[in-house]
Amino acid sequence: MRKVRLAVVVLFVLSLIGLGGYIVFDKITRDTTPPVMSCDSESITVSVEADEKELLKGVSARDNKDGDLTDSVRIASMSRFTENGKRTIRYVVFDSSNNAAEISREVQYTDYTPPQIQLSKALRYKEEDLKELDMGAGMTATDCLDGDITNKIRAGLNDDVYIDGPGTYALTAQVSNSAGDTCVVPLELTVVDSENRDEGLRYYPMLSQYIVYTKKGQKIDPASYLQGLEHNGTGYFFGDRGLSDADAGDVSVNDQTDYNTPGTYTVEYTYTSKDGITGTTKLTVVVEE
Structure with missing residues (x-):
C-alpha cells in the first residue's frame, strides 16, 4: 500500500515538472510578435466603382515568422465621411499565430455625389385620403455608393405641425447612405377640400419632377419641367384633347431662386382656367455648394 502511495506521489511530481516545462517551453517558443503593415502613401484616390483589389493597392504586410502576408490583408472597415468625398479605410492582417496588425489611410473619391431624393408627384392630397397617407409616396432615392x-427615406411633418384641415403644411424628407452622408429636403404638403366647388374646377400645372438639384451658379430652366395640367386627379399632357386649347404658355412661372446662394427654394407654377379658378404647383429647387 505504501509503495502505491509513493508511486502516486512520484507520478504527481513528474506531472508538475512536465507541466512546468511545457509552460516554459510555450513561453519561449510562442509567437507574440504581430505582423508589420505599411502603405506606400497616406491616401489613395479612387472611383466610387473601385473594387477591393483597387482599395488594397499599395498596402503590404510582413511577419517575422510567416514572411510576406500582403495577400492576406483585408479591409476591416470604412469610416463615415470626414469631409466631402473623403473617408478613412482600415486594413487588418493576421499571422498564423493569430496576431493581428492594423493600418489606416484616407480614401478620396474622384466622382462621389451625395444621395438625392426625387419626387415624381405633387404632395397634394384630399382630406379623405389623410387617414392612409404615406408622406413618402412618390419619393425615390439613389446613391452612387x-x-x-x-x-431608407424618412418623411414626416415638422415638429409641432399637425394637419387640421385644408391648407399647406411643412414636412421634411431625408435619406442617408452607408457612409453617413445625408440628404435633407424641406417640402410642403397641400391638403385640399374636395367638397369645395372651386376645387372640382381647378387645374394644377403638372411637372416631370418636383425636386430639382443644381450647383451654385447654375440656373435651371423651370419651364422645361412643365408637362401639362392635372384635373381631379387625372393628368393631361399639353396637346391632349382633354386640355382643349391650353398650352404651356398659359402657365405663369415665378422663380425666386437665388442660384448664387446654396439652399432650398420654391418655384411656383400658376394656371388660371376659363372659369377664373387658379391652381398652383410648387417645384422645390435645391442649390448645392
Whole structure:
C-alpha cells in the first residue's frame, strides 16, 4: 500500500515538472510578435466603382515568422465621411499565430455625389385620403455608393405641425447612405377640400419632377419641367384633347431662386382656367455648394 502511495506521489511530481516545462517551453517558443503593415502613401484616390483589389493597392504586410502576408490583408472597415468625398479605410492582417496588425489611410473619391431624393408627384392630397397617407409616396432615392436607397427615406411633418384641415403644411424628407452622408429636403404638403366647388374646377400645372438639384451658379430652366395640367386627379399632357386649347404658355412661372446662394427654394407654377379658378404647383429647387 505504501509503495502505491509513493508511486502516486512520484507520478504527481513528474506531472508538475512536465507541466512546468511545457509552460516554459510555450513561453519561449510562442509567437507574440504581430505582423508589420505599411502603405506606400497616406491616401489613395479612387472611383466610387473601385473594387477591393483597387482599395488594397499599395498596402503590404510582413511577419517575422510567416514572411510576406500582403495577400492576406483585408479591409476591416470604412469610416463615415470626414469631409466631402473623403473617408478613412482600415486594413487588418493576421499571422498564423493569430496576431493581428492594423493600418489606416484616407480614401478620396474622384466622382462621389451625395444621395438625392426625387419626387415624381405633387404632395397634394384630399382630406379623405389623410387617414392612409404615406408622406413618402412618390419619393425615390439613389446613391452612387449604395444604389437604390428608397427604403431608407424618412418623411414626416415638422415638429409641432399637425394637419387640421385644408391648407399647406411643412414636412421634411431625408435619406442617408452607408457612409453617413445625408440628404435633407424641406417640402410642403397641400391638403385640399374636395367638397369645395372651386376645387372640382381647378387645374394644377403638372411637372416631370418636383425636386430639382443644381450647383451654385447654375440656373435651371423651370419651364422645361412643365408637362401639362392635372384635373381631379387625372393628368393631361399639353396637346391632349382633354386640355382643349391650353398650352404651356398659359402657365405663369415665378422663380425666386437665388442660384448664387446654396439652399432650398420654391418655384411656383400658376394656371388660371376659363372659369377664373387658379391652381398652383410648387417645384422645390435645391442649390448645392
